[in-house]
Amino acid sequence: MTDGLKVLLSGVIGHPIAHSKSPSLHNYWLKKYGISGYYMPLDIVPENLFAAIEIMPKMGFVGANVTIPHKEDILKISDKISTRALEIGAANTLCFGANGSVEADNSDAYGFIKNIYQSYPDWDSKKTAAVIGAGGAARAVVWALLNEGAPEVRITNRTKHRAESIANDFGSKVKVVSWKEAPEMLDGAMSVVNTTSLGMIGKAPFDISLANLNSAAMATDLVYNPLKTTFLEQAEQKGCHVVDGLGMLLHQAAIGFEKWFGKWPEVDTQTRQVVL
Numbered sequence: 001m002t003d004g005l006k007v008l009l010s011g012v013i014g015h016p017i018a019h020s021k022s023p024s025l026h027n028y029w030l031k032k033y034g035i036s037g038y039y040m041p042l043d044i045v046p047e048n049l050f051a052a053i054e055i056m057p058k059m060g061f062v063g064a065n066v067t068i069p070h071k072e073d074i075l076k077i078s079d080k081i082s083t084r085a086l087e088i089g090a091a092n093t094l095c096f097g098a099n100g101s102v103e104a105d106n107s108d109a110y111g112f113i114k115n116i117y118q119s120y121p122d123w124d125s126k127k128t129a130a131v132i133g134a135g136g137a138a139r140a141v142v143w144a145l146l147n148e149g150a151p152e153v154r155i156t157n158r159t160k161h162r163a164e165s166i167a168n169d170f171g172s173k174v175k176v177v178s179w180k181e182a183p184e185m186l187d188g189a190m191s192v193v194n195t196t197s198l199g200m201i202g203k204a205p206f207d208i209s210l211a212n213l214n215s216a217a218m219a220t221d222l223v224y225n226p227l228k229t230t231f232l233e234q235a236e237q238k239g240c241h242v243v244d245g246l247g248m249l250l251h252q253a254a255i256g257f258e259k260w261f262g263k264w265p266e267v268d269t270q271t272r273q274v275v276l
């Protein structure tokens with residue numbers, strides 16, 4: 001909570017970090033709710049992570065977000081880890097205690113699910129899902145889908161062992177499919193998620209055939225730059241309900257904002273515009 005003239009500090013720790021939309025978002029909310037605080041981008045290389053986390057509470061930081069490449073390493077230096085962060089194997093939201101202790105949480109899974117329901121309240125999460133990609137973000141997505149009751153989550157990744165590692169960690173409901181068979185994996189899946197960076201501006205195009213995609217499926221992309229990716233465009237042409245990835249970013253941010261600044265922020269159309 002705001003304490004007299006005290007300026008509450010938070011930020012996002014990553015490398016690189018210049019592209020992050022989180023500072024615009026949090027600083028917009030701080031202004032909107034009249035809270036005396038500031039949220040900044042912090043470019044920290046992996047070898048400096050420990051030193052940065054040690055000094056930040058002494059500098060007035062109440063917490064931070066962590067992003068690529070620190071989401072897994074941060075668990076090694078956290079004093080308390082939430083159950084969901086522990087199960088996902090990564091954290092993105094930190095709170096610092098007065099004595100410098102570090103509490104780690106993961107809000108990506110919450111943001112992912114909340115975004116789908118906000119756009120598609122009738123989404124049936126209790127059907128077979130297919131996840132394309134097995135990077136850091138995919139771990140939170142698979143955990144979230146299982147937690148929402150998906151009876152089976154199929155997963156494919158260019159580098160197969162990363163998909164196998166997720167399957168090993170999350171159990172027998174997760175089925176690994178080879179990258180070559182990605183198009184077949186979509187057959188019968190009612191939730192389809194792209195968690196790769198394919199289709200993002202400046203990255204390789206998304207070129208997996210959606211011929212087997214069920215027209216009644218929900219399709220969502222974690223990439224939000226562009227907002228309507230090729231994957232979402234093609235899924236929409238098939239008649240699927242499509243959900244862009246921007247809302248995930250906004251909803252995951254709300255958890256940290258409340259922890260640090262004491263106010264649950266509203267995620268509405270105006271919030272989307274600020275980030276866009």
Ligand code: NAP
Pocket residue numbers: 068108111132133134135136137138157158159162195196197198200204221222223224245246248249250252
């Ligand atoms: P990551 O750990 O680096 O994983 C990248 C994923 O993309 C891996 O599955 C990787 O496969 C795949 N990939 C990259 N280039 C590829 C190519 N040319 N062909 C096939 N697969 C390729 O990154 P991440 O943290 O999981 O993030 C993934 C994406 O989600 C990024 O675009 C990120 O911006 C986005 N994201 C969005 C949100 C949100 O709030 N909307 C949150 C988190 C992440 P390999 O394992 O084979 O390299």
